[in-house]
Amino acid sequence: MMEEQFICDEKKFIRQEVEKMREFSFNINNEDGLKLFLKEGTAEIFGRELPQYTIQQFQKGDRFSIFTWTGCVLYLEYMSHSDFFQSTDESQYPIYANINQYLHEMRSQAQDQRKIGPKILICGPNQSGKTTVSKTLTNYCCKLGWTPILVDLDPMLNTVMAGGCIGACVCKDSYPTNGIEIKNKIIFFHGYSRIQLGLLKNQIEVLGNTVQKKLQNNLEQFLKKHNLQTAPDAEGAQQKTNKQKYPSQQNIQNSTAQIKLPSGVNINQMLLLPQDKQMFSSGCIINMPPLQSREQKEVIDLIIKHFQVDVIIGLDDQVFNSLKQNQLLTNGYSVIRTTKPSGLKTKEESELVEEARKINQKLFQQYFKGLNNDIDCHNQEVNLNDLLVYRLKINEKNSLANTSMQQQKQIYERVDLSKENVTKSIVGVLNLTRSSVEKLKEEEIFEKISKSTLSLLVHLSDMRTNQPYVRLFLPGLNMENIIKENVCVIGDITWFESSSDKKK
Structure with missing residues (x-):
């Protein structure tokens, strides 16, 4: 997604109204891509606010959704009716907002107790919407003032760097739209577009330990700067967190009712929170690599071990049930079940490979030129x-x-x-x-x-x-x-x- 200065003839655009609490999904097939801008109301893409009167440029192959809490008017410019559009009121965004509130409470308690915040693993099968959920929760997290570490373990199409790499970075404002621009990051060169498990295993181990050390060092620096010590009862309270203070995954899943905003208050005003949020209490968000189903358990267990994951978001019944059968719920983990994002059109494997290739070619061009x-x-x-x-x-x-x-x-x-x-x-x-x-x-x-x-x-x-x-x-x-x-x-x-x- 690219932003352009607003210079356009509105007559060339098609007006599209979207009612409040609805989601408008796009799958761009047109070779020339798609341009759009928000004229009225409020809307967001992957949890990031869409500014009014700013043209957004999307390329062929892009898949995304625009969600509005209040209703909005969009203007679209496109050349092909092969583009896939879908409007639905069965959006997952209210669920993501509730999950984010749950995570926010975990981070707030970690901040108060001077402990490392939640380490969140988003897992599911290929094309289940893992990246969509990662983007949305990261943007919501940053909007609330937190600075989480984003970990992307997908060497085929990586957010933190170009293809062939896995890595992690600190998100201060939003989910990164271009990994080449990120200055402070840790990268491992996988070298292959198809995952090599033996290699991935070692890289997950080192990356997980490095992220843990980064969070721990930030905590120690914070304590030293303010002449503080870890709260004496923090460890015991942390172990009881999932059972006592926070809503269960069942409650989160069932709280799909529309979030009601107070009269005269918009969602952005509700997101204003006290400052002084730290990286250590922000924790990390981990996007799982695309793997075949029978390899998922091994990799999930490996990520849990080295990143010390304590919150798992499952986007598939099979993954969710597997986690329950492995008794992770009774071992201090919080497992949240949600569903595939609305409007996500499944693509053939060959299409995904070709799209990833084109994106990576563009990223390499930007890296060198x-x-x-x-x-x-x-x-x-x-x-x-x-x-x-x-x-x-x-x-x-x-x-x-x-x-x-x-x-x-x-x-x-x-x-x-x-x-x-x-x-x-x-x-x-x-x-x-x-x-x-x-x-x-x-x-x-x-x-x-x-x-x-x-x-x-x-x-x-x-x-x-x-x-x-x-x-x-x-x-x-x-x-x-x-x-x-x-x-x-x-x-x-x-x-x-x-x-x-x-x-x-």
């Missing part, structure tokens, strides 16, 4: 023999469908790029010096590489014929030493610079 495609790529020619490059050894036994995570054994093997055609590949340069792995055993190398964070991405642009030289695209200047001194990893992620990517 600037958000407005107005920067010449920094490039450097290097000798391939000066690079230490590894690739994950892939075989059919590592297939997501055929092997459980406990049976996974993956290794990184060194790659001689001079003997392969790897032009257009994206390479991850890790925060790992080559001297730290040169004398390690095979299994030790896998542990080291898989648990190392990403320093930067480089693009193998062109290779000299019959010579071991390659021209690299870099995101900045003076990075040659980093590339030569650190370990590099290559997978199946590529960027093909199109004519539209070239500087105009």
Whole structure:
């Protein structure tokens, strides 16, 4: 979604009224995308307020909903009737608002007790609306003044970075619309558009521990700054939180009645809260990776363990019932059942892969050439023999469908790029010096590489014929030493610079 200065002829737009407490869903199929603006009333997209008289530009493949608490008037400009529109009063937004209130109370109590706030896992099958719920709850959370850590474990289409990566960042204002713009984040280079479970397992472990440490450090800094100590009864109270103070998941699920606003008060006025909310009490929101159903339990348990998850939002009956059968509800977890977002049109797997590819190509272009495609790529020619490059050894036994995570054994093997055609590949340069792995055993190398964070991405642009030289695209200047001194990893992620990517 992009915002443009309001300069338009209203005659070219179609007027669309949306009644209060209704949701208007879009699935954009038109090659030229869709433009719209809000003229009257209030509305939100993924829980983020839509400003009046500001043109919003959407691209082909975008799926989103506009919800209004009070009623609104939209103006739409589109060229194709193949676009899918749906208006419904069976919106999930009131449920999300109730869930958010529940989470807000948890965060408020954590703030009062000087404890780390809720760690929330959003889980469900593919195309169940996990990202929609993540966006909405993150935006509602930020609107209330909290600053949660957002964790995205989807390497196919990642919010925090481009495809092929997983990572986390602190959300101060809203859910990020472009991960390339985020400055302070922690990223792991997965390297593949299809999940490699052995690799994912190690990266979840390190990322979870890192997020926990970030929250704990923020708490300790807060206590030191204000000369405070943790409340003496906080630990016992925290264990009783789910059973005593907060509504059960059943109550949240059943509270689908429309939220009634007091006369003369709008939703934004109700969201004004006292200041001094901290990162530690904001907790984190985790978007689960897309996995096949029989692998979900292993990954859910792994995420719970390393992120110390205490709230789970299930978007599917099978997932919800599985959690109950595993007795998570009796082990201090709060499990909330909700349903697939309204108007979410299911797509074929091939469509999703192609859409993700196009989005990632755009993100790589912005990474190397600037958000407005107005920067010449920094490039450097290097000798391939000066690079230490590894690739994950892939075989059919590592297939997501055929092997459980406990049976996974993956290794990184060194790659001689001079003997392969790897032009257009994206390479991850890790925060790992080559001297730290040169004398390690095979299994030790896998542990080291898989648990190392990403320093930067480089693009193998062109290779000299019959010579071991390659021209690299870099995101900045003076990075040659980093590339030569650190370990590099290559997978199946590529960027093909199109004519539209070239500087105009």
